[in-house]
Amino acid sequence: MTPDSLPREEQLALGMAHLGVEHVARTLSADEPPALAPNAELRHVGRSEPRWDAVDKVTGAAIYTVDVQLPGMLFAAVLRSPLAHARIRVLDLAPAQEAPGVRAVVAMVDTPAHGHMPTARYVGQPLAAVAAQTLESAQAALDRIRIAFEPLASVLDLQSAMKPEAPALYRQDEAAGIPSVGFPFVPDLPLQGNIRGPSRQAHGDLSEGFSAAQCVVEGTFFTQVQTHCCLEPHAIVAAWGDDGVEVWMSTQFTAGVRAQIAEAFELPLSRVRVRAKAVGGGFGSKSQLGLYGKAAVALSRQAKAPVRLVYRRDEEQVDSGNRPSSKQHLRIGARLDGTLTAIALQAWGSAGVAQGAGVGGIAMALYDCPNRESLQFDVFTNTSPSTAMRGPGNTQGAFALEQAIDALAEKLAMDPVALRDVIDLSAVRREERRLGAQKIGWERRESPGFDQGPIKRGIGMAQSLWPANVQINSACELRLWRDGSIELLSSVQEIGTGIGTLLKQVVAEELGLQPGAIDVRLGDTEFPSGPPSYGSRTSASITPPARTAAWQIKKTLLNAVASHWGVDPQELTLQDGWVHCSDGSRPRMSWSEAAATLRTDRISAVASRSDDYAGFRTCHGDAAIALNDLGGVQFAQVCVDTQTGIVQVERVVAVHDCGRPINPMQIESQIHGGVLMGISYALLEERIVDPHTGWMMNANLIDYKCIGAGALPDIEVVVLENYQGLSATDAYGVAEPANIATAAAVANAVYNATGVRMHALPMTPARVLQALHDAARSVP
Numbered sequence: 025m026t027p028d029s030l031p032r033e034e035q036l037a038l039g040m041a042h043l044g045v046e047h048v049a050r051t052l053s054a055d056e057p058p059a060l061a062p063n064a065e066l067r068h069v070g071r072s073e074p075r076w077d078a079v080d081k082v083t084g085a086a087i088y089t090v091d092v093q094l095p096g097m098l099f100a101a102v103l104r105s106p107l108a109h110a111r112i113r114v115l116d117l118a119p120a121q122e123a124p125g126v127r128a129v130v131a132m133v134d135t136p137a138h139g140h141m142p143t144a145r146y147v148g149q150p151l152a153a154v155a156a157q158t159l160e161s162a163q164a165a166l167d168r169i170r171i172a173f174e175p176l177a178s179v180l181d182l183q184s185a186m187k188p189e190a191p192a193l194y195r196q197d198e199a200a201g202i203p204s205v206g207f208p209f210v211p212d213l214p215l216q217g218n219i220r221g222p223s224r225q226a227h228g229d230l231s232e233g234f235s236a237a238q239c240v241v242e243g244t245f246f247t248q249v250q251t252h253c254c255l256e257p258h259a260i261v262a263a264w265g266d267d268g269v270e271v272w273m274s275t276q277f278t279a280g281v282r283a284q285i286a287e288a289f290e291l292p293l294s295r296v297r298v299r300a301k302a303v304g305g306g307f308g309s310k311s312q313l314g315l316y317g318k319a320a321v322a323l324s325r326q327a328k329a330p331v332r333l334v335y336r337r338d339e340e341q342v343d344s345g346n347r348p349s350s351k352q353h354l355r356i357g358a359r360l361d362g363t364l365t366a367i368a369l370q371a372w373g374s375a376g377v378a379q380g381a382g383v384g385g386i387a388m389a390l391y392d393c394p395n396r397e398s399l400q401f402d403v404f405t406n407t408s409p410s411t412a413m414r415g416p417g418n419t420q421g422a423f424a425l426e427q428a429i430d431a432l433a434e435k436l437a438m439d440p441v442a443l444r445d446v447i448d449l450s451a452v453r454r455e456e457r458r459l460g461a462q463k464i465g466w467e468r469r470e471s472p473g474f475d476q477g478p479i480k481r482g483i484g485m486a487q488s489l490w491p492a493n494v495q496i497n498s499a500c501e502l503r504l505w506r507d508g509s510i511e512l513l514s515s516v517q518e519i520g521t522g523i524g525t526l527l528k529q530v531v532a533e534e535l536g537l538q539p540g541a542i543d544v545r546l547g548d549t550e551f552p553s554g555p556p557s558y559g560s561r562t563s564a565s566i567t568p569p570a571r572t573a574a575w576q577i578k579k580t581l582l583n584a585v586a587s588h589w590g591v592d593p594q595e596l597t598l599q600d601g602w603v604h605c606s607d608g609s610r611p612r613m614s615w616s617e618a619a620a621t622l623r624t625d626r627i628s629a630v631a632s633r634s635d636d637y638a639g640f641r642t643c644h645g646d647a648a649i650a651l652n653d654l655g656g657v658q659f660a661q662v663c664v665d666t667q668t669g670i671v672q673v674e675r676v677v678a679v680h681d682c683g684r685p686i687n688p689m690q691i692e693s694q695i696h697g698g699v700l701m702g703i704s705y706a707l708l709e710e711r712i713v714d715p716h717t718g719w720m721m722n723a724n725l726i727d728y729k730c731i732g733a734g735a736l737p738d739i740e741v742v743v744l745e746n747y748q749g750l751s752a753t754d755a756y757g758v759a760e761p762a763n764i765a766t767a768a769a770v771a772n773a774v775y776n777a778t779g780v781r782m783h784a785l786p787m788t789p790a791r792v793l794q795a796l797h798d799a800a801r802s803v804p
Contacts, residue, residue, distance in 0.1 A: 048748065048749045050637035050638060050749045050750075051637070052637065053634070055572070055634070056572060056634060056637075056752060057534070057571055057572055057575035057752055059749065060533075060571070060684070060752065060753060060754070062745070062747065063684065063685065063745060066533055067532075067533060068529045068532045068533045068538075068539055069529050069530060069533045069684070069686050069753075070684070070685060070686065070688070070745075071529070071687070071688075072687060072688050072689035072690075073525055073528070073529055073539055073687055073689070074525070075522050075524075075525050075690070076522070076524040076525045076528055076539075076544060077302065077518060077524060080302075081302070086301070086302040087301040087302055088256055088259070088274065088301070088302045088303070088304055089256070089259040089260065089261060089272050089273055089274040089300070089301075089303075089334075090256065090257075090259050090274075090334055092261045092272045092332070094261065094263060094330040095330075096329045096330060097261065097329070097330040097331070097332055098127055098128070098155040098156060098157060098162075098323070098324075098327055098329050098330065098331045098332065099155065099156060099157070099158055099159040099161075099162050099331075099332050099333075100153050100154065100155045100156075100162055100319070100320060100323055100331050100332065100333035101153065101154055101156075101159065101162035101163045101165075101166055102132070102150050102151075102152070102153045102166075102316065102319070102333070102339070103150070103151045103152040103153070103154070103166045103169055103171075104147075104148045104149060104150055104151060104339075104343070105144035105146065105147060105148065105149040105151055105173075106147065107144060107147065107173055107175055107178075107718070108145075108146055108147050108178035108180065108406040108407075108717065108718025109143070109144070109145055109146075109175070109176040109177065109178035109191070109193070109406045109718075110143070110144045110173035110174055110175045110176055111141040111142070111143055111144075111173065111174040111176060112133065112136055112141055112142045112143070112144060112151070112171065112172075112173060112174075113136060113141055113172045113173065113174050114136060114170055114171060114172035115131060115133070115135050115136055115142075115151065115152065115169070115170075115171050116169065116170035116171070117129045117130075117131060117152060117169055118170075119168040119169065119170055120152075120154055120165040120166065120168045120169045122168075123154075123156070123161065123164065123165035123168050124161060125156040125157040125158060125161035125162075125165075126154055126155070126156045126161065126162070126165045127155050127156060127157070127326075127327035127329060128154070128155040128322075128323040128324075128326035128327035128331070129152065129153070129154050129155075129165070129169075129323075129326075130152065130153050130319055130322045130323055130326065131151070131152050132150040132151055132152055132153055132315055132319055133149075133150075133151050133152075141174070143176075144173070145193055145377045145406055146376060146377055146406050146407050146408050146409075146718065147342070147406075147408075147717070147718040147719050147720070148339070148342040148343045148408055148720070149343075149408070150315055150316065150319070150343070151171070152166075152169055153316075153319040153320075153322075153323060153333070154166055154169075154323075155323040155324075155326075155327050155329075155331045176191065177191035178191065178406040178718055179191055179193070179218065179405055179406055180405055180406055180407060180713050180715055180718050181349075181374075181405060181713070181715070182349050182350075182351060182372060182373075182374040182403050182405065183351070184405075185217075185218040185219075185374065185403050185404060185405045186218065186219060186372065186403055188217060190217060190218055192217050192218055193218055193377060193404040193405070193406060194215065194218075194404065196215060199215045199220070202220075202377075202378065202379050202404075203377070203378045203379070203409055204378060204379050204380045205345075205348070205375050205378045205379070205380035205381070205409060205410045205411050205412060205416075213402075218403055218404040218405070219372070219401050219402070219403055219404075220379060220401065220402040220403075220404070221399070221400060221401035221402055222370075222399035222400055222401050223382065223398075223399075223400045223401075224397070224398065224399055224400075225385065225388050225396075225397070225398040226396065226397040226398070227388075227394070227395065227396050227397075228366075228394045228395035228396065229395055230366055230368055230395050230396070230397045232366075232395060233357055233365040233366025233367075233393075233394065233395025233396075234355075234357045234365065234366045234368075234395075236357070236359070236365045236366075237357025237358060237359070237365045237366060238358070238359050238360045239357070239358050239359070239360065239432065239435055239436055240355065240356065240357045240358075241355070241356050241428055241431045241432045241435055242353070242354060242355035242356070242428075243353070243354060243424075243427070243428055243431065243781070243783065244351065244352065244353045244354075244783060245350075245351075245352045245353075245354070245423060245424035245427065245783050245784070246349070246350065246351050246352075246783060246784040246785070247347075247349060247350045247352075247420045247423055247424075247784075247785045248349055248709070248710040248711070248784075248785050248786060249346050249347065249348065249349045249374075249407070249410075249710065249711040250346060250347040250413065250705050250709045250710070250711070251341050251344075251345075251346040251347075251709070251711050251728065252307060252308075252309040252340070252344045252345050252346060252411070252413060253340075253341070253725065253728070253730055254274075254304060254305035254306060254307065254309060254310070254340070254344070255304045255305055256274050256303065256304020256305060257274075257334055257335040257336070257337065257339070257340045257344070258274060258309070258310065258314070258316060258334070258335045258339075258340060258344050259273070259274045259332075259333070259334040259335070260272070260273045260274070260316065260317050260320045260332075260333050260334075261273075261320075261330060261331070261332045261333075262317075262320040262321045262323070262324040262330065262331050262333075263324060263329075263330040263331075264321065264324040264325040264328065267295060268291060268294075268295025268296055268297070269285060269289070269291065269295070269296055269297070269321060269324070269325075270297045270298075270299070271285065271296070271297065271298045271299070271317075271320075271321065272298075272299050272300070272301075273298060273299075273300055273317065274300065274303050274304065274306075274310055275298070275300050275303065275306075275310050275311075275517065276303070276306040276308075276310045276311050276517065276519055276556055276557045276558050277310075277311055277312075277517070277555075277556035277557065277558070278298040278299065278300050278515045278516075278517050278547055278548070278549050278554070279298075279497070279515050279549055279553040279554060279555075279556075280311070280312070280313075280556055281298045281312075281313045281317065282296045282297070282298045282549045284312065284313040284317075285298070285313060285317075285318075285321060288313070288318055288321075289321060289322075289325070296549070297548070297549055297550055298515075298548075298549045299547055299548045299549070300517040300518075300547040301518075301547055302518060302547075303517055303518065303519040303520065303547075303557075304520070305519065305520060306519050306557065306558065307413055307414045307701075308345070308411055308412030308413045308414060308416060308558050309344050309345040309411045309412075309413065310519075311411065311412060311556065311558050312411075316333055316335070319333065320332075320333040337723075337724055337725065338723040338724060341711075341720060341722075341723040341724065341725075341728060342408055342720050342723050343408050344411075345408075345409065345410055345411025345412075345413065346376075346408065346410050346411065346413065346711060347410065347413040347416070347419070347420070347705075348373045348374055348375040348376075348380075348381035348410040348420070349373060349374050349381075350371055350372065350373040350374075350381065350383050350420045351371065351372045351373075352369065352370070352371045352372075352383055352420070352421070352424040353369070353370045353371075354367070354368070354369055354387065354424050354425065354428045355367075355368040356368075356428055356429070356432055358432055358436065360436065361446065362433075362436055362438055362442075362443045362446040362447060363392075363446060363447065364391055364392065364393035364394075364447050365393070365394070365395060366393065366395040366396065367387055367388070367391075367393050367395075367396040367397075368396070368397050369383075369387045369388070369396075369397070369398045369399065369400075369424075370399045370400075370401075371383045371398070371399070371400045371401065371421075372400075372401045372402075372403050373400070373401070373402060373403065373420070374402070374403045374404070374405045374407070375402065375409060375410035376404070376405055376406075376407035376408050376409045376410055377404060377405075377406070377407070377408070377409050378409035378410055379402040379404075380402070380410070381402050381403070381410060382400045382402075382417050383400065383417050383418075383420045383421035383424070384416070384417025384418035384419075384420070384421040385398070385417070385418070385421075386417075386418045386421040386422055386425055386489045386764075387421055387424070387425045389489060389653075390425065390448070390487060390489045391429070391444075391447040391448055392447055392448070392449050393447070406718055407713060407718065412558060412559075414698070414701060414759065414760060414763045415488075415490065415698075415760040415761070415763045415764040418488070418489060418490060418760070418764050419702075419705070419763055419764045419767070422486060422487075422488065422489075422764050422765055422767070422768045423767050423768045423771060423785060425768070426486035426487065426765070426768035426769070426771075426772065427768060427771055427772060427775070427781065427782075427783075429443065429444070429447075430484070430772045430775065431781065434472075440484075440485060440772070441457050441461050441466060441485065444457060444487065445457070448487070450653075450655055452655050452681050452744065452746055453487060453655045453656075453657055455744065456655060456656065456657040456679040456680070456681065456742075456744065457485070457487075457657050457679075459679050459742050459744075460485065460657050460658070460659045460677045460678075460679040460742070461485070461659065463659075463677045463679075463740060463742065464483060464485075464659035464661060464675070464677045465483070466483065466485075466659070468483075469482075469483045469776065470482075470776075472775055472776050472777075472778070472779035473777070473778055473779030473780075475777070478665060478666045478667045479663060479664070479665055479666075480663070480664050480666060480777040480778055481661065481662065481663050481664075481674075481777055482661070482662055482664070482773045482774060482775065482776030482777025482778070483659065483660070483661050483662075483773055483776055484659070484660050484662070484768075484769050484770065484771065484772025484773030484774070484775065484776050485657060485658065485659045485660070485769050485772060486657075486658060486765040486766075486768035486769040486771075486772060487655065487656065487657050487658075487765055488654070488655060488656035488657070488658070488680075488760075488761035488762075488764040488765040489653055489654075489655065489761075489764070490560060490653065490654040490656075490757075490760045490761045490764060491641075491649045491650075491653060491654070492560075492564060492649060492650035492651075492652050492653060492654050492683075492756045492757075493559045493560060493561035493564065493565075493647065493648070493649060493650075493757070494561055494564050494565050494633065494636065494640070494647075494648045494649070494650055495555035495556060495561050495565040495633065495646055495647060495648075496565075496632075496633055496635075496643070496646050496647070496648055497553055497555070497632075497633075497646040498514075498516070498553065498554055498555040498565040498566050498569060498632060498633040499514065499552035499553055499554070499569055499630060499631060499632035499633070500512055500513060500514035500516075500527070500551075500552055500554065500566060500569050500570050500573055500630070500631065501513045501514070501551065501552050501573065501628055501629070501630045502531065502570070502573035502574055502576075502577050502628065502629050502630075502631075503626055503627070503628045504577050504580075504581065504619060504622070504626065504627050504628070505619065505625065505626050506619055506620060506622050506624070506625045506626065507616065507619065507620075508615050508616035508618075508619040508620075509543065510531070510535070510537070510541060510542050510543060511542075511543045511544075511545060512527055512528075512531055512542055512543070512544045512545065512570060512573075513545045513546075513548075513551035513552065514527075514546055514551050514552055514553075514554040514566060514570075515546070515547065515548055515549045515550075515551045515552065515553050515554040516546055516547070516554025516555055516557070516562065516566050517546060517547040517554070517557055518546050518547060518557075519557045521557065521562065521690070521694060521759065522687065522690040522693070523546070523557070523562050523563065523566065524544045524546055525539070525687055525690060526563055526567055526686045526687055526690070526755075527542070527544050527566065527567065527570050528540075528542040528544055529686055529687060530567050530570045530571045530574070530686065530753060531570055531571070531573075531574040533571075534571050534574035534575055534578060535574050535577070535578055535598055536597075536598030536599040536600060536601065536602070536615075537598075537601055537615065538601070541601075552630055552632075554566055555633075559757075559760070560654060560756070560757025560758060560759045560760045560761070561757055562757065563682075563686065563753075563755045563756065563757055564650070564683070564751070564755055564756045564757060565633050566633070567686065567752075567753040567755050568633055568634065568751040568752035568753050568755075569631035569632050569633050569634075569752075570631070570753075571752045571753050572629075572631035572634070572752050573629040573630065573631035574629075575752075576629035576631065577627065577628075577629050578598060579593075580627050580629070581598075581618055581619070581622070581627075582596045582598070582603070584618070584621045584622050584623065585603050585613060585618050585621050587621075588621040589605070589610050591605060591607075591609065591610065595607055598615075601614065601615045602614060602615065603615070603618045633751075634751070634752075635648075636648075636650050636651065636750040636751055637749060637750055637751065638651055638749075638750055639651070650750055650756070651750070652683075652748055652750070652756070654680075654681070654682065654756060654757065654758065654760070654761050655680070655681055655761065656678070656679065656680040656681070656758070656761035656762065656764070656765060657678075657679050657680075657765065658676060658677070658678045658679070658699070658762075658765040658766055658769045659676065659677040659678075659679075659769060660673055660675070660676050660737075660766070660769040660770045660772075660773045661673070661674045661675040661676075661737075661773060662674060662770060662773040662774055662777055663777070664774055664777045664778050664792065666778065666792075666796055668789055668793075669788070669789030669790060669791070669792035669793035669796070670789050670792075671707055671770070671774055671787055671789075671792060672735070672737075673703050673706075673707070673735070673737040673770055673773075674737055674738065675737050675738045675739075675740070676699050676703075676737050676738070676739045676740070676766070676769075677739075677740045677742070678695050678698075678699055678739065678740070678741050678742070678762060679741075679742040679743075679744070680695060680741070680742070680743055680744070680758055680761055680762060681743070681744040681745075681746040682743070682746075682755065682756045682757060682758040683746055683747065683748060683750070683753075683754045683755050683756040684745065684746075684747055684753060684754040684755045685743050685745060685755075686753070686755050688743060691741075691743050691758055692741045692743070694758050694759050694762060695739075695741045695743075695758060695762040696739055696741070697759075697762070698758075698759060698760075698761070698762025698763035698766065699737075699739055699762060699763075699766050700731050700736065701731075701763050701766075702762075702763045702764075702765070702766020702767050702770075703731055703735070703737070703766060703767075703770060704729075704730050704731035705763075705766070705767050705785065705786065706766065706767035706770040706771065706785060706786060706787055707731075707735075707770070707786050707787050707788070708729040708730060708731060708786055708788075709728070709729060709730060709786060710729075710785075710786050710788075711728070712727075743758075767785060770787070771785075771787065774787060774792070778792075778796065779799070780795045780796055780799045781795075782795055783795075
């Protein structure tokens, strides 16, 4: 049976034939377009189209926030705390207000008054901001601000902060005001010293599970702080006027920033406009307005002039957010056939002065286990607050979990892939494991430490898990003009992932045009509200309404042509820029001629994201999670020089699914980026803080090591078409899963090469040599 032969409510034909899934039945409302055929039957969706903004970016024509120049624009600079922990006894802004060229000064903390002294809790914490006619004038004015501190004892790393005698960052009465990095947390969790929690997840009976276990493994794993390194720094231009405020911002969520400005400054949404033409990376760090954004708007309101605030590179490294550190203790029980009986996780994470440093739910959700418990704690340190960062939580969690699963496989004398075939219920990941193992040459994998001599090679694998996120408050408008031109408008921002290209493809497919015929206008809250570009939710949220709007435009156009011809609109189709009449009674009509039959100069359709056809697993406000999860399996081949400790990743095979792949080339690019970020996390990146002062010692892109061109491995990407019939496009994201499994896969490959398990990131030469030395000493 083919999709076209099914009734309308069952036309979602789908699944991967080799997985035994042929069709799924869904009920579609009259407002939804019919099921989209598999990619093999389509002209544009499922094809690799060039990025819509590629030429602008490589020629320098793309407009980033740092390129925005407005008449009379002022320049802002930020005064930051030089101390890791101190009470602010005096904060006098008046001398700065009198400095040459200064037009506005605002405090970014409470000002001392009536015995109340605000607290600076980390080096680099923003305290005040100045706007002046030149950046040099603004920076000079900062030196005029009169400030006096009362230094307090500080604690700068997770292990030290956990000690009972460690100086506390927060009093009990301050617990409710601790900032969050954005992860779900329970606000009334107990605070003891610098430790808050635990946040508990549990199922079954852990004691019974370990009693039933015939094999138990356990281990403790550590992950480091990884800072955001967006090539375009955090930047905002704010222009306060009589009619409201206009903002240009490097942001991952224009609509969210608009809402935050409106709330902070008590403005109606209609008087706030946010624009983001091009964004030079975000990875979670540009998800909010932030304190710097509020400061820029406040400065502009005070000065009655546009204000530009752009972070320097050192500010970006210190205070734009980071991935939290973690300490994780895992204990896993299993029967001799590999079936799991118990998983116990205790995790401590530090998001600096913020909360929300969990290691995700991957240990509780990836594998089938009847008895499991997760206890996760926040540990506060006098360091800058974390933010979400590509695959937040689960990236740290996968490093521990996937190594523990490999250790269990070894103890059970099972192949790691075979063990996962027993404990992983996902049919999609089973197929991904099969394909990945075949392509990496898993059958050639030797026992750990097999190679003779100092150069040793190994192969490892690990799996990802990420929710299929959807933003309900996502919409776009499609306009068809009488001359045949087409515009798509949405506030969704282009942060380098190519969402504009996907929208062109989806609309072109529905209208029978070429993608180049669609004029896409994004990143402006004057347009219908688009979704954020984080959490791997953008494609899933905005491509379905884009197709729905195109379908509505198509119906209106064909009705106009049918009226002009005097035929039934059901007899008409659009293909390759022509309107065809199926009975052959009329000659084909060009697109421009068809548009000329419209009664008005322009028609438009606004569509918003409908619920998934099978419903959502959860839905809170604008954020929903689909019934399916996003998976992904990654295999890595490494070379370890046991004399120098240098680990080189030679090859990666990344097998992923994201529902319907709309643009394979862009998906491959996304996966490449995730793999490279994961390798950089695994081997290189680490924030280094002076243990005495709290200053970041590598706050630049020279001393803070990231992966470079010389260390790029061969990366082979395989993408499965996993249609599930959940939306008008059935497309989902892939950015997070591509990063989550990488460090764990590399670590398992290092173990296969050397026979030594790496329990801490990054796997620097010094750490590798130390682990080899410790292992050699432990041999009798």
